[in-house]
Amino acid sequence: MENVLLGLEVLSRWDVAIAILCGSIGGVIIGAIPGVGPAVAIAILLPATFSMEPIVGLTLLLGIYGSSMYGGAIPAILINTPGTPVNALTTYEGYPMTTRGEARRALSLAYAASFFGGIFSVICLILVAPILAKVAPLFGSREIFLAAVLGLVLVVIAHKENMLAAGMLACFGIFLNSVGLEPVKYTSRYTFDQSWLANGIDLIVVVLGLFAISQAYFLMSGDDVKIRVNKVRGNLFQGFKELSRHPVIAGISGVFGVVMGIIPGVGEFTAQFMSYTTAERMSKRPKAFGHGSSEGLIASETANNAVPGAAMIPLLALGIPGEALTAMMLSVFYVHNVIPGPGLFLYQLDFVTALYLALLILNIVVVIFLMFATNFLVQLVRIPNRYLGVCILALGFVGVYSLRNNPSDCAMAAVFGLLGYVLRRLDLPIIPIILGMVLGGIMEVKFRSSMSRVKEPLDFIDRPIASIIFIVLVVILLIHFLRVIKEWKPRKERKWTYRKASGKFGRLMFNRRRHMLDDRGKVLRDLQLMSPARKKED
Amino acid sequence: MLISAFGNEMLELKLITPPKPTRGQSVFAVCFLGFALVLFLLLPYQTTRVESATWHTQPGFWPIISITGMVIFGVFHLWRLPRRKFEKMDLKEATLWVRGFEFVLWFMAYVLLVPLIGYLPSTLIFVLPMIYRQGYRRPFYFYCGALFVFAVVVFFKVLLEVKIPGAALYEMFPENVRNFLILNF
Numbered sequence: 001m002e003n004v005l006l007g008l009e010v011l012s013r014w015d016v017a018i019a020i021l022c023g024s025i026g027g028v029i030i031g032a033i034p035g036v037g038p039a040v041a042i043a044i045l046l047p048a049t050f051s052m053e054p055i056v057g058l059t060l061l062l063g064i065y066g067s068s069m070y071g072g073a074i075p076a077i078l079i080n081t082p083g084t085p086v087n088a089l090t091t092y093e094g095y096p097m098t099t100r101g102e103a104r105r106a107l108s109l110a111y112a113a114s115f116f117g118g119i120f121s122v123i124c125l126i127l128v129a130p131i132l133a134k135v136a137p138l139f140g141s142r143e144i145f146l147a148a149v150l151g152l153v154l155v156v157i158a159h160k161e162n163m164l165a166a167g168m169l170a171c172f173g174i175f176l177n178s179v180g181l182e183p184v185k186y187t188s189r190y191t192f193d194q195s196w197l198a199n200g201i202d203l204i205v206v207v208l209g210l211f212a213i214s215q216a217y218f219l220m221s222g223d224d225v226k227i228r229v230n231k232v233r234g235n236l237f238q239g240f241k242e243l244s245r246h247p248v249i250a251g252i253s254g255v256f257g258v259v260m261g262i263i264p265g266v267g268e269f270t271a272q273f274m275s276y277t278t279a280e281r282m283s284k285r286p287k288a289f290g291h292g293s294s295e296g297l298i299a300s301e302t303a304n305n306a307v308p309g310a311a312m313i314p315l316l317a318l319g320i321p322g323e324a325l326t327a328m329m330l331s332v333f334y335v336h337n338v339i340p341g342p343g344l345f346l347y348q349l350d351f352v353t354a355l356y357l358a359l360l361i362l363n364i365v366v367v368i369f370l371m372f373a374t375n376f377l378v379q380l381v382r383i384p385n386r387y388l389g390v391c392i393l394a395l396g397f398v399g400v401y402s403l404r405n406n407p408s409d410c411a412m413a414a415v416f417g418l419l420g421y422v423l424r425r426l427d428l429p430i431i432p433i434i435l436g437m438v439l440g441g442i443m444e445v446k447f448r449s450s451m452s453r454v455k456e457p458l459d460f461i462d463r464p465i466a467s468i469i470f471i472v473l474v475v476i477l478l479i480h481f482l483r484v485i486k487e488w489k490p491r492k493e494r495k496w497t498y499r500k501a502s503g504k505f506g507r508l509m510f511n512r513r514r515h516m517l518d519d520r521g522k523v524l525r526d527l528q529l530m531s532p533a534r535k536k537e538d
Numbered sequence: 539m540l541i542s543a544f545g546n547e548m549l550e551l552k553l554i555t556p557p558k559p560t561r562g563q564s565v566f567a568v569c570f571l572g573f574a575l576v577l578f579l580l581l582p583y584q585t586t587r588v589e590s591a592t593w594h595t596q597p598g599f600w601p602i603i604s605i606t607g608m609v610i611f612g613v614f615h616l617w618r619l620p621r622r623k624f625e626k627m628d629l630k631e632a633t634l635w636v637r638g639f640e641f642v643l644w645f646m647a648y649v650l651l652v653p654l655i656g657y658l659p660s661t662l663i664f665v666l667p668m669i670y671r672q673g674y675r676r677p678f679y680f681y682c683g684a685l686f687v688f689a690v691v692v693f694f695k696v697l698l699e700v701k702i703p704g705a706a707l708y709e710m711f712p713e714n715v716r717n718f719l720i721l722n723f
Contacts, residue, residue, distance in 0.1 A: 048698040161558060164615035168570065171607030175577070178604060182597035187586035189601055190577070217641045220672060221634070386672040387679065391686055393641070394665050397648060398690065402700035410649040414642045422635050426566055427558045436604075444600050451594045 007353030019056045023063015024362040025369055031071025032377040034081045035219050035388050038068035042328050043211040044399040054336040059358045065325050066308045067366045073110040075381045079227050086268040089300035096292030104232050108239030111370050113298040117305030118363035120254035125309050125356050136317045136342035138465050141450035146469040147320050148439045151264030157480055159429050166432045173436020176201050196408045209413035210430050212396040214420025219389030229378050236371050246298050249279045253299045257306025262313045264322035268304040275303035309359050316340050324431045327438040562631030567616040574608035656705035658723035661687045696722050
């Protein structure tokens, strides 16, 4: 209770209050514009927050992160285009409801479910915080190193369709982190004798390039889509009443959101897919899923809004970001010399509580804002894509240039933007590069410090938490490899069947041609010429 | 592991999402693998071996780990592609990537213009022609563009006080005006 009061005291400052207000409202607006998303906005605003106090900067970024999914539901429901990528599932249920003339119901339900998810995760965090305060000090260098490895493995595995690409891009991220002067021996690594590479490649430059500038290129090279949207009339509070009729689905989805948020590298997508499928299994009307089911909408919106709060746990307790947005937030900590990790829970619990309370308040602010501003936000989807691309590129410049006023940073960001553009066109993941960079840095430092205390390999996992993480890591890898092998056989069989079918026809034609042309064919042709029918004709 | 527990249902959901594009995949995979191999070959020249250091404190330890990972994953990625042979659509896709350099040039021109003529004028010079280049011709779009530029400059330079230095052009103005321009635009 004392910590809650201390946290409230921190939040009562005018600059923090303004940050919460701007972050939450700005986040909703950003989320409502398809093509922008929280990652782009946070990347652009990141350098600007460096001059602010950590609590002000973090509440601003947290506001954008936590509220963007509220806004993302608006275009997902009304025009079948998710405002943020994590609102993709909302389109499956929300848009069919709109086509039935139930847009208001869908929107109000999405707001209510998002609000429930957000509040649920914050309550969980407040309850979990004292436990974390006890457990976090047990994490030493070895444990943090193993947790970082686990995070990286989960990031790669989570990209199920692009796992190999995610692996190579994560390694590329680790490589990018290693460029520059090595921090202990001060020897250069991959600097090619260029002074501008001696300080290494800045994470913010890469983030801005891969998220903001690449998105601008992507939008500018695409086409505009003509959108027709109607006004939403009536009371938007009815969703809360409807949500209260589905407490089990909302509760389970909230739990999925919190658990998946805590696990590094898993995030909103898995949380919402799992809660959606669970809701479908539990529903009395599973056939309605995909055709405007209110339960499906509740499941997806609750789960994705429960993630941001939970994603802060590995970041604050261990200093390990689970996904790109928390990785960006980590840099705010570093700039201000606030080291997230076990010490934060021990010595700055008021700071941690203030962040959780900020999440709680921003959810309330967002819902109040949405009740009055939905019709305004609906109009934002009309901004043409290519026009939006120009705006993002101009904003991207501020982000990069304000870092060090260095044109070489801008050039690097522009090149990373081009790489991000290519990855977006190929539908390959960008996030592993960022997490590879962040976790690669953590792994390098923690591995070095932990190896100084290790004499034999088994010493590395002789402590209880280290051994638990190691076992989890091995089990995950084992299960994953078994699954790959299990899927391998039918896939290979399918491939063979396909090749056999197409190859068979080609081979048949080839053999027939060869047969007709070779000596045996010649004999046959001669025989055919000498056939009784021919002989008769002759 | 967690995903596999929901295997079939998740697969059904994934069927709703559009399949991954195949065009350009092989070009990217080959280029990435080539890049990784070049880095691998440069390892002895771009990292230093310190005699007194143990294997895990060698400066080249993490570059070796990461580049080896890039090569191994890169080889498997290329091998597991649905189609490895280059086709016309791959080259067409690669041409589109190269055309993306146009945006890089626009961006760099903007970057180089800022220290010369200032943040507000250079942003106007960048945004308005860019809007024209993107095919918007109605005056409405240009008015909105100008308003956007002004709002961005005020928000970042005045409210958030981000560090963007004054321009060479501002030196030509009287001191009072120059100070105002440096602080706000």
